[in-house]
Amino acid sequence: MSTIEYRITPENLNSHLFRVDIKADLTPNQTYTLSLPAWLPGSYMIRDFAKNIIDLAIRDEKDLPVSFTRVDKQTWRFIAPTAKVTISYQVYAFDLSVRTAYLDSQRGFFNGSSTFLSIAELASQPCQVMIELGGNDHWQVATGLTRDENTSLYSAGLYHATDYQHLIDCPVAIGDFDVTEFDVNGIPHYLVFTSEHFGDRQRMVRDISKLCQHHIELFGEAPFSEYWFITHLQAVGFGGLEHKNSTVLQAGRFDLPNPQYPEELSESYKTFLSLCSHEYFHAWNVCRLKPREFIPYDLSQEVYTEQLWAFEGITSYYDDFSLQRAGIISIEEYLAILSKGATRVYRGPGEYKQSIVESSFYAWTKFYQQGPDAANNIVSYYTKGALFALWLDFTIREMSSGQKSLDDLMRAMWQKFGRAEQGTTTQDYLEEFNKLCGQDMSEAFYERLNAKAPYQLSDQFAKFGVRFSRAKFDKLNSLDTAVTNDIKPYIGAMFQQLPEGLKITSVIEHSPAANAGLAVNDVLIAVAGRKVNETSLAKLLSHHPVGKRLSCYYFRDDLLIESELVVSDSPLAGVKLTLENSDLARAWFELN
Ligand SMILES: [Zn+2]
Numbered sequence: 001m002s003t004i005e006y007r008i009t010p011e012n013l014n015s016h017l018f019r020v021d022i023k024a025d026l027t028p029n030q031t032y033t034l035s036l037p038a039w040l041p042g043s044y045m046i047r048d049f050a051k052n053i054i055d056l057a058i059r060d061e062k063d064l065p066v067s068f069t070r071v072d073k074q075t076w077r078f079i080a081p082t083a084k085v086t087i088s089y090q091v092y093a094f095d096l097s098v099r100t101a102y103l104d105s106q107r108g109f110f111n112g113s114s115t116f117l118s119i120a121e122l123a124s125q126p127c128q129v130m131i132e133l134g135g136n137d138h139w140q141v142a143t144g145l146t147r148d149e150n151t152s153l154y155s156a157g158l159y160h161a162t163d164y165q166h167l168i169d170c171p172v173a174i175g176d177f178d179v180t181e182f183d184v185n186g187i188p189h190y191l192v193f194t195s196e197h198f199g200d201r202q203r204m205v206r207d208i209s210k211l212c213q214h215h216i217e218l219f220g221e222a223p224f225s226e227y228w229f230i231t232h233l234q235a236v237g238f239g240g241l242e243h244k245n246s247t248v249l250q251a252g253r254f255d256l257p258n259p260q261y262p263e264e265l266s267e268s269y270k271t272f273l274s275l276c277s278h279e280y281f282h283a284w285n286v287c288r289l290k291p292r293e294f295i296p297y298d299l300s301q302e303v304y305t306e307q308l309w310a311f312e313g314i315t316s317y318y319d320d321f322s323l324q325r326a327g328i329i330s331i332e333e334y335l336a337i338l339s340k341g342a343t344r345v346y347r348g349p350g351e352y353k354q355s356i357v358e359s360s361f362y363a364w365t366k367f368y369q370q371g372p373d374a375a376n377n378i379v380s381y382y383t384k385g386a387l388f389a390l391w392l393d394f395t396i397r398e399m400s401s402g403q404k405s406l407d408d409l410m411r412a413m414w415q416k417f418g419r420a421e422q423g424t425t426t427q428d429y430l431e432e433f434n435k436l437c438g439q440d441m442s443e444a445f446y447e448r449l450n451a452k453a454p455y456q457l458s459d460q461f462a463k464f465g466v467r468f469s470r471a472k473f474d475k476l477n478s479l480d481t482a483v484t485n486d487i488k489p490y491i492g493a494m495f496q497q498l499p500e501g502l503k504i505t506s507v508i509e510h511s512p513a514a515n516a517g518l519a520v521n522d523v524l525i526a527v528a529g530r531k532v533n534e535t536s537l538a539k540l541l542s543h544h545p546v547g548k549r550l551s552c553y554y555f556r557d558d559l560l561i562e563s564e565l566v567v568s569d570s571p572l573a574g575v576k577l578t579l580e581n582s583d584l585a586r587a588w589f590e591l592n
Contacts, residue, residue: 003125003127004024008130017091018101018108026083026084033119036113039113040114041287061084066079066085093110093114098248101114107139107174112172116129123164123165127161130157133174138176141156142194144170144171177192190226190227198254200257204257208276212227214325218407224283227245227280230248233250234253242282244288247279247282255272274337278319282315285311288419289424295421306360306361307425312385313387321334338390341386343481345384347573350379353377374506396408399438430442461577466580472484472488472490477494481574481576489541489542489569491511493506497533516566523554527551547566549566550567
């Protein structure tokens with residue numbers, strides 16, 4: 001089989017343009033189809049990457065233009081006039097997300113799904129990519145693509161992929177990097193930051209190594225020979241996308257651990273570690289162990305699956321859970337994180353309207369294109385999927401008298417379906433679950449998968465030494481919870497503080513804010529005749545008895561609306577998990 005030769009060059013930094021050339025050996029007079037994906041694995045939304053393709057041209061061996069037809073927004077067809085053709089175009093690259101491509105005078109980044117056209121008829125042929133720096137000779141290269149024997153680590157030059165799917169699963173970053181190398185089980189890992197930072201490298205390597213070690217131990221093997229953590233730092237940022245031997249992350253520059261405070265474990269650093277843990281877990285769970293519907297991926301249109309609860313929910317369960325197992329956070333700190341996650345699920349009416357199976361299926365629209373009604377009308381296959389994973393874990397541990405756990409289920413699924421990338425069905429999970437429980441659990445399993453109601457988890461938590469309480473919201477505009485008889489002022493809306501007032505970002509239906517007519521994007525300016533900010537609103541409400549009706553004013557666009565806000569105590573809409581018996585809890589955290 002001949003190799004398809006790609007070449008990519010940063011052509012114009014200030015216009016954010018890459019130049020791409022593709023050379024391929026073809027059969028003369030045969031028809032070929034060029035296309036670019038409409039979405040990329042791990043991010044379930046149609047993104048139409050082809051909209052950034054500019055000035056597409058095809059030339060034959062004599063450098064004469066070859067005509068082609070436009071088939072649809074992302075597909076072109078041509079008849080090969082000669083055995084060799086060159087396909088050339090530019091790609092506009094100015095999206096800071098981890099999903100597409102970016103180029104400016106500081107750095108470049110691209111996913112192959114945004115830059116490399118596939119030749120459909122040759123999609124299984126090996127590819128090579130010549131990565132050029134366009135004169136920015138001091139720049140380095142970070143990618144999970146296979147280096148040619150003449151290409152040294154971090155260098156521009158020739159890289160290889162076994163086929164088109166492999167090519168687009170290896171994003172590439174170029175620029176002046178901060179790189180730290182470390183080994184886990186003898187496997188080289190690269191921690192790359194694509195711009196300056198002030199974080200404590202040694203500490204990050206120490207903590208991330210422990211998480212990697214945990215995941216490799218859980219699955220029993222590492223399915224890659226090297227792994228890249230590539231992080232874009234911004235003033236404020238959060239995001240990640242998983243690949244088979246790399247991940248691209250987005251974080252805030254000051255989310256990293258401060259070397260001046262080596263004992264401090266900030267919330268933002270915990271979140272960064274949790275993100276690293278999450279994406280690394282995906283190297284097994286979803287990059288290889290994946291729904292049958294994804295084999296092979298049809299990247300031209302939506303691919304529906306009811307199983308995202310398994311791939312995002314179980315991964316979300318393990319991302320923070322492994323922080324505790326790795327000794328980075330205490331059981332109490334883990335329970336605080338889990339309380340917050342559970343509160344997101346239990347607080348809104350959304351979980352009465354959608355199951356996690358439906359949430360998975362409608363990921364393309366309802367989850368990825370969330371409107372301001374999300375808390376009221378949908379449930380997340382991430383957060384509620386993680387609670388389903390917790391139920392699986394508790395149940396297997398109980399039914400097997402502590403001999404087995406969700407770890408065993410994941411290892412079995414990996415060995416049976418993941419290693420050979422065979423694809424799973426929901427039934428496959430049930431069968432492994434039944435085996436580990438020693439009896440038919442199908443009723444309880446499907447009841448929870450299809451539930452449009454909160455899970456009852458308090459008895460199971462109690463068996464592992466943890467008290468599950470429904471709790472009040474501790475403050476306005478926060479998911480922190482408290483178990484208390486004190487009055488906790490509550491309006492049922494989240495907001496952003498602006499100089500002119502409080503801009504509403506979400507409203508829970510039937511809440512005091514909803515009853516006052518407040519909607520997303522309204523700006524609440526006054527309550528009881530007083531201008532409000534976050535602090536003064538909380539104080540004002542706390543100085544009035546529950547049930548008192550207070551006048552309020554808010555702007556909707558340029559219209560001033562007068563209404564009434566009823567002083568209310570927080571409902572028990574949140575969750576608080578409290579450690580009561582450490583010995584029982586420790587049994588839950590042991591790696592089986
Ligand atoms: Zn994920």
